[in-house]
Amino acid sequence: MGIDLPLIWMLIIGFGVMMYVVMDGFDLGIGILFPFISDRAHRDAMVNTVAPVWDGNETWLVLGGAGLMAAFPKAYAILLSAFYIPVLLMLLGLIWRGVSFEFRFKADDAHKPFWDKAFMTGSFAAAFFQGVILGAYIDGASVMAAAQGTGDSMAWLTPFSLFTGAGVVAAYALLGATWLVLKTEGELQRRMIRVTHPIMIAILVAILVVGIWTPINHPAIAGRWFSLPNFWFFVPVPALVVLAAAGIFRSLGRDPHAGPFIWSLLLVFLGYSGFVISIWPHIVPPSLSIWEAAGPPQSLGFTLVGALLIIPMILGYSAWAYYVFRGKVKVGEEYH
Amino acid sequence: MLSFTALDIARIQFGFTITFHIVFPAITIGLASYLAILEGLWLWKKNEVHRTLYHFWTKIFAVNFGMGVVSGLVMAYQFGTNWSRYSEFAGSITGPLLTYEVLTAFFLEAGFLGVMLFGWNKVGPRLHYFATVMVAIGTLVSATWILASNSWMHTPAGHAVVDGVVVPVDWMAVIFNPSFPYRLAHMVVAAVLSTALFVGASGAWHLLRGRREPAIRKMFSMAMWTLFVAAPLQVAVGDLHGLNTLEHQPAKIAAMEGHWENVPGQGVPLVLFGWPDMDAETTRHRIEIPRLGGLILTHDWNGQYPGLKEFPREDRPNAAVVFWTFRVMVGLGMLMIVLALWSAWFHWRGCAHESRALHRFALLMGPSGLVALLAGWYTTEIGRQPWVVYGLMRTRDAVSLHSELTLSIAFAVLVAMYVVVFGTGIVYVLKLVGRGPGPHGLPPGGDSPNQRPARPLSAATELLDSPSSFQH
Numbered sequence: 001m002g003i004d005l006p007l008i009w010m011l012i013i014g015f016g017v018m019m020y021v022v023m024d025g026f027d028l029g030i031g032i033l034f035p036f037i038s039d040r041a042h043r044d045a046m047v048n049t050v051a052p053v054w055d056g057n058e059t060w061l062v063l064g065g066a067g068l069m070a071a072f073p074k075a076y077a078i079l080l081s082a083f084y085i086p087v088l089l090m091l092l093g094l095i096w097r098g099v100s101f102e103f104r105f106k107a108d109d110a111h112k113p114f115w116d117k118a119f120m121t122g123s124f125a126a127a128f129f130q131g132v133i134l135g136a137y138i139d140g141a142s143v144m145a146a147a148q149g150t151g152d153s154m155a156w157l158t159p160f161s162l163f164t165g166a167g168v169v170a171a172y173a174l175l176g177a178t179w180l181v182l183k184t185e186g187e188l189q190r191r192m193i194r195v196t197h198p199i200m201i202a203i204l205v206a207i208l209v210v211g212i213w214t215p216i217n218h219p220a221i222a223g224r225w226f227s228l229p230n231f232w233f234f235v236p237v238p239a240l241v242v243l244a245a246a247g248i249f250r251s252l253g254r255d256p257h258a259g260p261f262i263w264s265l266l267l268v269f270l271g272y273s274g275f276v277i278s279i280w281p282h283i284v285p286p287s288l289s290i291w292e293a294a295g296p297p298q299s300l301g302f303t304l305v306g307a308l309l310i311i312p313m314i315l316g317y318s319a320w321a322y323y324v325f326r327g328k329v330k331v332g333e334e335y336h
Numbered sequence: 337m338l339s340f341t342a343l344d345i346a347r348i349q350f351g352f353t354i355t356f357h358i359v360f361p362a363i364t365i366g367l368a369s370y371l372a373i374l375e376g377l378w379l380w381k382k383n384e385v386h387r388t389l390y391h392f393w394t395k396i397f398a399v400n401f402g403m404g405v406v407s408g409l410v411m412a413y414q415f416g417t418n419w420s421r422y423s424e425f426a427g428s429i430t431g432p433l434l435t436y437e438v439l440t441a442f443f444l445e446a447g448f449l450g451v452m453l454f455g456w457n458k459v460g461p462r463l464h465y466f467a468t469v470m471v472a473i474g475t476l477v478s479a480t481w482i483l484a485s486n487s488w489m490h491t492p493a494g495h496a497v498v499d500g501v502v503v504p505v506d507w508m509a510v511i512f513n514p515s516f517p518y519r520l521a522h523m524v525v526a527a528v529l530s531t532a533l534f535v536g537a538s539g540a541w542h543l544l545r546g547r548r549e550p551a552i553r554k555m556f557s558m559a560m561w562t563l564f565v566a567a568p569l570q571v572a573v574g575d576l577h578g579l580n581t582l583e584h585q586p587a588k589i590a591a592m593e594g595h596w597e598n599v600p601g602q603g604v605p606l607v608l609f610g611w612p613d614m615d616a617e618t619t620r621h622r623i624e625i626p627r628l629g630g631l632i633l634t635h636d637w638n639g640q641y642p643g644l645k646e647f648p649r650e651d652r653p654n655a656a657v658v659f660w661t662f663r664v665m666v667g668l669g670m671l672m673i674v675l676a677l678w679s680a681w682f683h684w685r686g687c688a689h690e691s692r693a694l695h696r697f698a699l700l701m702g703p704s705g706l707v708a709l710l711a712g713w714y715t716t717e718i719g720r721q722p723w724v725v726y727g728l729m730r731t732r733d734a735v736s737l738h739s740e741l742t743l744s745i746a747f748a749v750l751v752a753m754y755v756v757v758f759g760t761g762i763v764y765v766l767k768l769v770g771r772g773p774g775p776h777g778l779p780p781g782g783d784s785p786n787q788r789p790a791r792p793l794s795a796a797t798e799l800l801d802s803p804s805s806f807q808h
Contacts, residue, residue: 071431081418
């Protein structure tokens with residue numbers, strides 16, 4: 001048997017999505033946390049912690065979209081037309097966030113509040129609609145019907161998807177807060193430590209609710225998790241969630257630095273793993289597998305050459321950017 | 337009076353987002369080459385004026401590049417949201433080509449854009465020049481992928497249709513499809529013209545305000561010389577592109593010319609103006625020059641080419657639209673040649689930097705390159721209708737199945753956002769232009785730690801709202 005191109009592409013896109021969630025997650029989290037911080041100097045410091053990297057972080061989203069079209073045209077067609085409204089609102093949120101990020105630096109004092117609000121709304125909308133898409137994606141069947149014109153074009157809008165929307169907002173807020181614990185000091189850092197506690201409680205509630213709600217709604221997912229011997233393979237996931245949560249609370253208590261952020265990354269990774277376990281090998285749940293959705297091998301092979309050349313470069317370049325801008329950002333440091 | 341179907345709204349939305357987007361890459365392509373020339377001249381002649389101009393236009397290039405990236409984000413998803421059935425049918429070809437374009441752009445950002453924008457004081461002059469040249473080449477490579485993808489939709493080749501889905505058979509044939517070389521050349525020259533007219537108008541604006549320093553004069557005359565070469569060249573390239581279109585998409589040519597049927601033994605006239613009526617199958621109120629249409633398109637005195645009546649009604653593009661978009665493009669092209677000749681004549685007389693009439697005309701022509709580019713693009717895309725992939729898939733079979741209501745609301749939100757976001761961006765670019773090249777020619781990006789290649793907008797540090805940006 002030859003190379004399993006759809007599998008390789010699924011790994012590339014899956015990796016890209018995870019990179020995106022983790023990296024843009026804490027950027028968006030900063031915008032989500034803006035309402036809790038009103039001090040101008042603090043806000044500037046928050047934004048400055050991601051100024052060198054946020055745009056690079058968004059790279060993965062564009063690459064994910066183009067890669068999905070190249071490798072899995074069928075899934076790209078079904079998913080994007082089914083999620084037309086939330087995808088559009090997410091993209092507009094991202095544009096709004098990105099542009100206000102830049103114009104915030106260039107605006108005078110009279111206009112800064114406007115761009116601050118735009119930054120908040122954009123970040124919040126992008127995060128929320130990513131969560132809505134996640135929830136609707138898990139509820140695959142009605143969504144696929146909508147894409148084929150036989151269902152409701154608002155099928156994505158359910159109590160479950162609204163709930164996952166809120167869950168993703170909380171998860172990004174956690175990443176943002178713990179990132180700021182890592183990158184700032186003094187009063188701002190103390191505020192971030194304080195705000196992390198209620199966010200963590202919200203996240204644990206969200207994880208619990210989604211963990212119960214999903215298998216009740218989807219017997220197939222319940223079967224995946226709660227049958228033997230699968231159960232024993234997958235039980236480390238919830239166990240590690242408990243461990244990560246404990247790790248965050250413990251590290252917050254003792255003059256924290258990188259600890260809470262690293263534990264948060266683990267927590268988000270576990271959430272992602274749980275999601276992958278639930279839907280694998282489908283790219284459009286509940287029934288379209290990655291092999292059925294894949295484009296012809298000529299397309300996958302042709303694009304793979306470029307991806308394997310350029311993606312390592314992007315990774316190296318991102319790593320370098322994080323390395324150059326390591327260390328704490330000081331409040332009141334003048335950048336512009 | 338007007339009632340739009342879901343298909344119409346989807347098309348208008350796509351046209352709207354690309355109209356906003358296309359402006360930025362067009363200027364990016366032109367400015368990148370302009371900057372490579374300026375830096376080359378600086379290294380060669382060590383004349384301060386080239387360095388001053390380089391630093392000035394680098395800032396505008398950076399902001400423009402940033403706007404292009406932001407507006408491009410929507411494009412990567414719109415094929416799926418609005419044209420899902422097209423994506424399913426031809427994603428195996430469009431997807432890889434777009435992915436390569438994205439990879440090219442990221443390669444540029446990761447590699448050379450940072451050195452170009454922020455490395456003037458950090459790397460040697462030769463390495464810096466290399467980075468600038470690579471960025472210029474990179475923008476052309478990006479354009480190549482996009483136009484390969486677009487051309488394939490006009491003149492598909494190198495593929496097979498298996499189980500109702502396109503399968504690429506020969507990638508070289510897909511990329512180098514019959515209309516690709518002409519379309520690429522026509523587009524790149526259009527980008528150069530748009531940039532030259534924009535730079536020329538910037539120079540003219542400062543000349544009109546009484547600034548006469550060498551950088552302003554140099555900016556204006558370089559733009560006019562570029563125009564002098566590129567505008568006639570574009571006529572030749574456009575002619576070749578037209579002949580190629582006649583060979584592969586004859587219905588488009590017939591619609592562009594408002595040509596309905598041939599009279600036996602007589603060359604086709606050129607309809608200068610008129611109103612093509614799709615229902616009555618005639619072009620009303622026409623003013624025409626005998627035989628000239630056939631002469632232009634076949635290079636033969638008795639030349640004939642197919643009229644619209646030779647195509648079934650359901651295969652005809654809307655002649656009323658493309659007839660006029662084509663004339664807007666050609667008309668502006670003629671005015672560009674007038675401007676080029678006028679400025680060359682005044683240069684020869686030695687008064688090109690003093691004539692207010694010339695400067696006013698050049699200022700007025702500032703947006704004409706972009707308007708012509710858009711008009712040309714409307715002509716070719718609307719002229720491809722009713723097909724999305726010519727001869728293979730109809731546009732009505734390509735659109736996602738959304739309701740009119742969904743599409744209308746989405747479109748309204750999109751328009752409001754775009755106007756604020758890109759409106760602000762365009763205002764900022766114009767403010768930078770209005771400020772003019774600084775006397776000191778400061779390189780952008782000293783050592784500020786958050787000026788980053790991944791954020792090209794950070795290369796320009798001027799305030800957005802500050803009134804001082806109009807002082808010089």
